[in-house]
Amino acid sequence: MQAVVLEAKHDIKIRDIDPGEKLSPRDVRIRIHTVGVCGSDVHYYTHGRIGPFVVEKPMILGHEASGTVLEVGRDVKHLKTGDRVTMEPGIPDPNSKASRLGMYNLDPAVRFWATPPIHGVLRPEVIHPADFTFKVPDNVSFAEAAMVEPLAVGMHAATKAKVKPGDLAVVIGAGPIGMVTALAALAAGCSRVVMADIVDEKLALAATLGPVTPVNVKNKNLKQFVSDMTEGWGADVIFECSGSPRVAPTLFDPLAPGGTVVWVGMPVEPVSFDIVAAQVKEARIETVFRYAHVYPRALALLGSGQINVKPLITDTFPFEKSKEAFDFAVKMPPTSVKAQIELPA
Amino acid sequence: MQAVVLEAKHDIKIRDIDPGEKLSPRDVRIRIHTVGVCGSDVHYYTHGRIGPFVVEKPMILGHEASGTVLEVGRDVKHLKTGDRVTMEPGIPDPNSKASRLGMYNLDPAVRFWATPPIHGVLRPEVIHPADFTFKVPDNVSFAEAAMVEPLAVGMHAATKAKVKPGDLAVVIGAGPIGMVTALAALAAGCSRVVMADIVDEKLALAATLGPVTPVNVKNKNLKQFVSDMTEGWGADVIFECSGSPRVAPTLFDPLAPGGTVVWVGMPVEPVSFDIVAAQVKEARIETVFRYAHVYPRALALLGSGQINVKPLITDTFPFEKSKEAFDFAVKMPPTSVKAQIELPA
Amino acid sequence: MQAVVLEAKHDIKIRDIDPGEKLSPRDVRIRIHTVGVCGSDVHYYTHGRIGPFVVEKPMILGHEASGTVLEVGRDVKHLKTGDRVTMEPGIPDPNSKASRLGMYNLDPAVRFWATPPIHGVLRPEVIHPADFTFKVPDNVSFAEAAMVEPLAVGMHAATKAKVKPGDLAVVIGAGPIGMVTALAALAAGCSRVVMADIVDEKLALAATLGPVTPVNVKNKNLKQFVSDMTEGWGADVIFECSGSPRVAPTLFDPLAPGGTVVWVGMPVEPVSFDIVAAQVKEARIETVFRYAHVYPRALALLGSGQINVKPLITDTFPFEKSKEAFDFAVKMPPTSVKAQIELPA
């Protein structure tokens, strides 16, 4: 089949490739409709690796996908041919200790689409476990369904935060993950999100997502800003979504006593903390890794209209322009959030 | 001052009365603007008592109130003259063990407006502890601010439920408390609320509040209805807001494994449970009593637009028609939810 | 093989039977050493049924077992021949939604030893999934290992209670489950357990288990007793282990504000609650069903000496006296807690 293949660093081709998949009794075969371009895909394209994961042989890109069920294995009960679906890109060992405890995202054996050497899904078809394939509500488009993957990251962060209704949240970093985290935080009960970034265009878009107060931290002190909003008390939750180690030294400054920091961004280098600053507020720090059991919840919120991801889908490319989509994503303008690729019907 | 006084059962008068209050250093004096009529006020009017609380001497009615600060005690820092405010009607002993543990609503010494022998606030002015008086955002009206009291009940229930983003909730009983609980549940992260009642007009109003699916349980089986919506899994949270002991025997039927029941309604008689039906799902049952630390959160959600109580304020009476307001509330038509009384400016 | 077979109500035979089991790659074959006699085994013996579960054909009894691994399937990694083990008697569908969420005990498809029509383990050998077979520490005897099953019920209850260090707990009902729940509550952080029962001999044994204060509720008022111990505050946690519907009406009386009731006992008929009595304390009520992920934790606490179940193993019978063991259990003297059957080596 024709797929978007990363041959090596800087070398994307659309070409024929056989992923060599076979339908097992608990699998479904899916026609792919839409695939989002994620920062990790782009990073493999530009760097050929992410940490220990190195592209050593050609790999199909793409892991944020939606499509239509073409065939179901004989033990599959909750899906049928023709169902519109979205898929979790990570497949754990269902018998691992982590999976059995309900934390399958922490299973070290997880096989994740477009993480070497596992193929991604920028291709016409994929075979996938039905347990990680989810029916999409009728009123949710394929494009929105392909946003469930990044949204799930924000949802998982908001779930781990244990947001209480009426909380004030700060989201640091107005990239795609910061945006979905803001949406998730609001859906999870926050009364308002303070979005902190240094790019005005991104902040302007964030401000359209709901009760989001943008603050450009190039010009304003975040601690003071939040203090002024809260009579000196601080924010209940801070979501770190920038991945920048530079935010760490002052991370606890805008936090309320008894507040929570969720570390969503993944800084490549160690970060330096002032532990005592956290202790005097008894900050709880949650760290998150992908998501578990979140897809059905994200789809329910999209279906009911409690979350609207449409403003984040800023750019769409046809399959044959996939290389252009990646080149666009490499130099994404600040007014864009998410580029998606549509496969031919 | 002129106040709405319940002289005895069935006997409301607007007449002069001196509540005998004095401003302490941590108090504020408030001009009352709007007061909601609550079911408990009506019950004192029609029955002269609620359980052990008996109206033995004339008592001013009303406890859902908003107004404007007229004067502040010398130790008050967070309020000033002219501030628009809403007030918690219950004042605990701040030094009780329950208060110090952060559960002041469970302090048996709580003095609660319009609960005999404590006067309520259907009167021009009241003196109140500043710690239980909250500034109202500019974009929230006095009428909405007077809704914070009932909303706080729903918010407290939704908080205790520990709603996870994307949960499906069932609310049983589409009275005022069921309505605010539905709003709170959605704001707290539910993707959808199934509202169960037996009166079509109430269900019709509920369906306008957001992603609320009404179900008339005179005609439909709630367990089957929820099962069909959830592929047989059930609802994550059930809020019992009817107060009817009749719902208890089948209360756990629509619940998902590992789900939560929050018992908000206060049945006057013992209710009969099937414990094993709860156990096979490991149901968690939370019981709630009023609210604690909820007012600022409710105001934040009203101010940011995440909760909109305006559809629930269906009837407004001027102060001099207070008796008519109570008579109206006694026989409230099913299309009405909340009657409020406005005091002269 | 020779097994203890319940042919029908009142009819136990030791006779040859073929359970027809086959070793799968993820299974182990186990030589059974010790099997405890549980109230449910006894109930099948005396009544031929428990609720919907009816003994319609001969069934091997016994589900509290320990033994030695004889053979391991080819995919089994954490066990080897000769390992001393204890086994969970319930085997869920690992792919069910409940199992994947980490709540395998709530999977309706669970197959449970000695619950019709599933055979139990009063027999020389059994084949069992390795995932539900646990290595026993060297310093824990087979007799103690066979106590892990009932202990797991108490451990699960204490875990769900979310005991905080220093809590005071009340355990209602000094039967075997009440005893293991008291041990688990103390290990989980309680400073003291008040054990309530009406049989002095049971209370005397309970008092030997650690800081356990016995109270015979035939002579003493439990609410007053706990109130006197706590300056009127009440107990932090109440474990209902009697299964008696009669305790329900006053169940919340000894509870502290913000306290928790765990309903461990399984009353056969509906029980009647005073919901308002629970609400004014905002009681949290947890219901439990068997256990999940508890065996390794129970074994760790036995191995480290933090829990000692030896005082509860009061009576031991050889395999050939199994019928006598059951007849003894039917009329257990109040000084006995647990009878066990030892199989020939």
Next chain:
Amino acid sequence: MQAVVLEAKHDIKIRDIDPGEKLSPRDVRIRIHTVGVCGSDVHYYTHGRIGPFVVEKPMILGHEASGTVLEVGRDVKHLKTGDRVTMEPGIPDPNSKASRLGMYNLDPAVRFWATPPIHGVLRPEVIHPADFTFKVPDNVSFAEAAMVEPLAVGMHAATKAKVKPGDLAVVIGAGPIGMVTALAALAAGCSRVVMADIVDEKLALAATLGPVTPVNVKNKNLKQFVSDMTEGWGADVIFECSGSPRVAPTLFDPLAPGGTVVWVGMPVEPVSFDIVAAQVKEARIETVFRYAHVYPRALALLGSGQINVKPLITDTFPFEKSKEAFDFAVKMPPTSVKAQIELPA
């Protein structure tokens, strides 16, 4: 009265001083019996300051105290003359937002004994709020009661950890706080504590406290050690009690997926974390500051024998040898844990 006064750095005198206290209605006057020497007292002695807190005028030392009630204010109900008591050294503003939320330890207005400019209690008498004065069980000695203050730190850490029964904990640092944290962790449900330090004498003492496995991390790799104990899974909870920034880079290595790190030690400089190492395990990090609502719980556990602090009270000095006690504490031998000073009766 004669008190142990730190005149300035390196200058302790026993001399007459008037702390100028007056009994308010909610206060008690206490005769001091025993006072522990804490690392912070010693630090003020040797350095004249801790961070922003500088000894600028003479200050009485000591904050770990027990004694006997001499006089009670007129509003005090739960204490009477002659009661043996222990006292929390920190007095918050009961009306602060933090206090009202139940987190009085996070109130920035806390006045803490022997933290400049507040006097400590190495003196015959003190006046203290009754709400922060706790009756000691008859079977708990004054020496043990004076250990409640440091024990409360460990108890608070174990409470925040939300230990589940059967957890394995690692405690890093076998100083006094590491020791009480190990005791608290075991009382809170841990099956075993792995105590990590680099001084064999401290580890030897730790090993006598219960199921504590000592490991000298000069010779052994902690990650490997814990991995070998847990079939590669890791520890459920890690308590960082060394205060050393050097432990941070490898802190998450011995942790299990989904595990918790509690940061008890207070490193004076920023520490450097590998966030991704925490994320792949979704580590939860709790930070703690002193304690709140813990004293009654610690006393209950001491009274019931669930915690035994006696092995930690290694050295006792009479009041007139207070200077010697401090000089001893400055160069504490590794076989000592806690020095206490006894006042004349």
